[in-house]
Amino acid sequence: MGVFTVLTDYIKNTFSKLNQYTILQLLWVIAIYYFVLNSLLDFASTIDDMTFNITSIKEILEYNQSILDFLQKYEIVWIELTILIFFASIIVILVTHIIFEDYIFIRSCSRYGGNLSLWSLMIYGTYKLYIFTGSYYGIVLFAISAVAHWVKEKKSNLLRRFY
Secondary structure, three states: OHHHHHHHHHHHHHHHOOOOOHHHHHHHHHHHHHHHHHHHHHHHHHHOOOOOOOHHHHHHHHHHHHHHHHHHHOHHHHHHHHHHHHHHHHHHHHHHHHHOOOOHHHHHHOOHHHHHHHHHHHHHHHHHHHHHHHHHHHHHHHHHHHHHHHHHHHHHHHHHHHO
């Protein structure tokens, strides 16, 4: 009972910190985990089918494949909806800033559609990177992160020279 209480308190504490903006970031992190796990599974099964016995999780793999099929089937709808939400957010932002200029809460919430569309686009980009790289997704993701870190460091060093 004590372990269960600690676990539930941790989960409550973690989820109580989520808001409309951090939920989108959490969804992106979940997507990255999902695609990395899929790529690792693909990579492991291509190395040696005999070492990794995946027949015991056949039902999970079927469910996983149905998720991937769903994403592929509705990919066009996903990107179209993302674009529509982005344009709708521009209209909503303009209207709320003109009509509700004194209502800070309404004005701050009106930007949510833009954030939603940008994070949806990031998740879509993550999905497309997984589709393009397949089994090597984790390695490619790590390489992209290393290059981004290198560019950030070079940019920081360059800016230090001027200041």
